[in-house]
Amino acid sequence: MEAPATRVLIYEDNPDLRISLSQLLGGTPGLELAGALGNCQQVETDIPRLRPDVVLMDIDMPGINGIEGLKRIKAKSPGTSVVMLTVFEDNDRVFQAVCAGADGYLLKKTPPAKLLDAINEVKAGGAPMTPAIARQVLRLFPKPVAPRQHEDSPANLSAREQEILGLLVEGYSYKMIAHDRGISLDTVRSHIKKIYEKLHVRSMTEAVSKALRQGLT
């Protein structure tokens, strides 16, 4: 008396990934591939036609993006669970996805086994999320509820570190910062290393993005 298979629909514009996801799901007992599409232009008709229980939705797609696709699905069929797939743990998108009613949020690099777990999890009423994303969701939460302008610690950055982060945001290079502040290039490196640790990032672009999105400037 097996339960009927869980019907899974994939939206993913990268053909390689789409195919490997399809194969993964198709080859798993208890799951049934309802479809695997490269865009969500026809999402409104796809859903009633394919009747998925769970949708895996890539966030970054040309044309109608995943967030928009999510909204349309939820508008038509609120009961359908939608798990967002993304390469980034980007704050803004997480926020948008969560607001639009996403039921889970995973990174594309999630190993296949975890992905299958996640599908079962949503089916069981859970909400699969990577730890880092879960953290972001928690951080996002209090703000809309209580828009306190709390000058809560700028992510623990020291005054000097904030200053330098500000310059990064302005597009300054290490050299420019060193010259501008009259310190050595190596000192700039030191500061930036610490900023990276504290912000949990690994590149200037990530730091800039995080700074701008979290108002650390």
Added chain:
Amino acid sequence: MEAPATRVLIYEDNPDLRISLSQLLGGTPGLELAGALGNCQQVETDIPRLRPDVVLMDIDMPGINGIEGLKRIKAKSPGTSVVMLTVFEDNDRVFQAVCAGADGYLLKKTPPAKLLDAINEVKAGGAPMTPAIARQVLRLFPKPVAPRQHEDSPANLSAREQEILGLLVEGYSYKMIAHDRGISLDTVRSHIKKIYEKLHVRSMTEAVSKALRQGLT
């Protein structure tokens, strides 16, 4: 030298559980028991005194309850991570805890191994939650949020270029973009060169900054 041990502070009014948690943590390499207290009456002084990296906080305690303790910790020391422990997946408490800035939310029945994982997870910037609680958090999230929309200035960027700029903003490296989009590294270079020309910038950081500030995402 090894990384300094993670200092963990426990608030748990049940002596049995408090002791077994203490033993669990005390016997784990990389963790250091900063303290194990039966109430959070002195939370304001406990924190600076014991300087924990992570606090495990029982929600249901006599006197000052866990939510209140959490608030006080966050008021004094926003950088300290607090993981709530609870017996029930009660909606209202989850809501309150999340609003007060909890960094994780686990059930007391969580197996010891998972608990240790969770501590490492918060330390690494994650937010351990049980799936069911994660789902509640998502549901609690205020939906009526009007996402700003700007279809205004495509800034002359082609669709592909905007797409790639989006990835840059997310902190993607050339390599990651190439892999994700299934194109060669050199093609990524080409696109980015053109993006730079069109935006009049000369580095990833400038491009990211400009993109975020002008809503090109």
Added chain:
DNA sequence: CATCGGCTCACATCATTATGCTACGGCGCC
């Protein structure tokens, strides 16, 4: 059908960043 822009790819070279380790003076806190 010829031209043009967008997308793809290659090769080359130099500049900049990322990361790890080490170190020292100053300051505030037990």
Added chain:
DNA sequence: GGCGCCGTAGCATAATGATGTGAGCCGATG
């Protein structure tokens, strides 16, 4: 008065990014 954090600094190596030049394919447009 020892400990930890901040700001400063240097050195070394590996990885990534910036820029130039050139080229093939395709679809749209004139």
